[in-house]
Amino acid sequence: xxxxxxxxxxxxxxxxxxxxxxxxxxxxxxxxxxxxxxxxxxxxxxxxxxxxxxxxxxxxxxxxxxxxxxxxxxxxxxxxxxxxxxxxxxxxxxxxxxxxxxxxxxxxxxxxxxxxxxxxxxxxxxxxxxxxxxxxxxxxxxxxxxxxxxxxxxxxxxxxxxxxxxxxxxxxxxxxxxxxxxxxxxxxxxxxxxxxxxxxxxxxxxxxxxxxxxxxxxxxxxxxxxxxxxx
Numbered sequence: 001x002x003x004x005x006x007x008x009x010x011x012x013x014x015x016x017x018x019x020x021x022x023x024x025x026x027x028x029x030x031x032x033x034x035x036x037x038x039x040x041x042x043x044x045x046x047x048x049x050x051x052x053x054x055x056x057x058x059x060x061x062x063x064x065x066x067x068x069x070x071x072x073x074x075x076x077x078x079x080x081x082x083x084x085x086x087x088x089x090x091x092x093x094x095x096x097x098x099x100x101x102x103x104x105x106x107x108x109x110x111x112x113x114x115x116x117x118x119x120x121x122x123x124x125x126x127x128x129x130x131x132x133x134x135x136x137x138x139x140x141x142x143x144x145x146x147x148x149x150x151x152x153x154x155x156x157x158x159x160x161x162x163x164x165x166x167x168x169x170x171x172x173x174x175x176x177x178x179x180x181x182x183x184x185x186x187x188x189x190x191x192x193x194x195x196x197x198x199x200x201x202x203x204x205x206x207x208x209x210x211x212x213x214x215x216x217x218x219x220x221x222x223x224x225x226x227x228x229x230x231x
Contacts, residue, residue, distance in 0.1 A: 007117040008133035011144035013178040132172040
């Protein structure tokens with residue numbers, strides 16, 4: 001099995017592309033969902049966030065108030081780094097647990113939906129392939145204005161707050177161009193899926209794990225023969 005990191009930008013069509021991969025039967029892990037999960041009450045990250053930032057970051061029901069927490073770390077690199085040091089290890093653990101479940105089910109690759117894949121670079125080293133859902137800036141702007149009912153100035157401000165899609169496209173192994181008709185984008189997704197399915201890059205890890213399991217089974221068999229009395 002190998003990991004495929006997929007990202008995009010606001011109004012680039014990433015969510016629609018993810019839906020096509022899921023319709024094709026692909027395994028998809030949403031890292032944002034995991035990030036929200038690991039900070040729920042009762043989890044270690046939740047306790048450590050409260051210890052570090054105080055109870056003012058809590059809602060009445062005990063959940064983390066994401067807006068208040070975001071305001072606390074805004075333009076404060078030290079506090080942002082502290083938060084990342086709390087959440088990122090927990091996110092990676094959950095990500096690996098989910099990935100292992102798909103490994104046991106025989107999937108050849110897993111897609112990780114990571115909005116800030118190239119911005120944070122924290123998970124890049126785990127990715128065998130990286131994919132960017134791209135569209136040209138004019139298309140992105142028009143889609144965002146229509147989708148969110150924004151004027152041009154507000155839409156441009158939101159796009160400018162992100163790493164430009166053209167920069168992400170230069171860093172990616174694969175680019176899905178969603179600037180034109182959706183049927184063309186969908187075909188690109190299908191072709192990429194077929195290419196990844198044909199890849200043999202999943203074999204080394206799978207063979208290594210199976211070899212390790214076979215070794216453990218042999219050891220347990222030998223220990224049983226030597227430790228248990230003969231009939």
